Amino acid sequence: MLTLFRYLHVVSMACWLGAALWLAGDARRSLAAGPDAARAFLRRALASLKVDRMAGLATLLTGGALIHFTKIWPALPLPLVVGMALGIARAGLTDALLFPAVRRLAARLEAGESPAALLPVAGRLAMLSGIGHLVWLGALAGMIAAT
Numbered sequence: 336m337l338t339l340f341r342y343l344h345v346v347s348m349a350c351w352l353g354a355a356l357w358l359a360g361d362a363r364r365s366l367a368a369g370p371d372a373a374r375a376f377l378r379r380a381l382a383s384l385k386v387d388r389m390a391g392l393a394t395l396l397t398g399g400a401l402i403h404f405t406k407i408w409p410a411l412p413l414p415l416v417v418g419m420a421l422g423i424a425r426a427g428l429t430d431a432l433l434f435p436a437v438r439r440l441a442a443r444l445e446a447g448e449s450p451a452a453l454l455p456v457a458g459r460l461a462m463l464s465g466i467g468h469l470v471w472l473g474a475l476a477g478m479i480a481a482t
Contacts, residue, residue: 336404337401337405340400340404341401343393343397344397344400347390347393347394347397348475350386350390351387351391351393351471352468354386355383355384355387355433355467356464356468358460359457359460359461359464359465360461362440362456362460362461363454363457366456366457368450369450370449372450373450374444377437377441377444380437381437384433384437388426388430391422391426392426395422395423398422412480414476414478414480416477418475418477418478418480418481419477421470421471421473421477422471422474424474425470425471425474428466428470429467432463433467436459437460443456
């Protein structure tokens with residue numbers, strides 16, 4: 336059972352990392368390519384962020400299962416606690432900042448703003464995405480240091 340949860344944990348972490356990795360670059364390219372490309376990007380981005388959310392939840396749940404099956408609770412190593420906190424922060428970043436930023440971008444595009452005028456929003460998406468991946472890397476480092 337422990338091996339199964341380790342496998343599921345690693346797979347869900349990989350999905351979590353890759354789900355929105357392309358978001359920032361795709362936003363810039365799509366907005367520069369015009370309204371149709373921008374709308375297509377928004378559909379991809381929302382789908383990607385949903386996968387990100389589900390993979391993050393699966394990672395947190397399988398991590399909890401690993402804690403349960405290895406019986407290390409309540410003596411969790413500090414790097415593991417830090418990694419878990421960063422993982423939760425990363426999940427919150429997606430819901431609190433990335434989803435709303437993409438939705439605002441969609442609303443502004445639907446309101447008639449030109450995609451070229453929205454390029455600064457792509458910069459904000461790039462910044463938020465970069466922060467998210469840095470936090471994710473910190474979570475991964477905490478998990479590796481704990482093993």
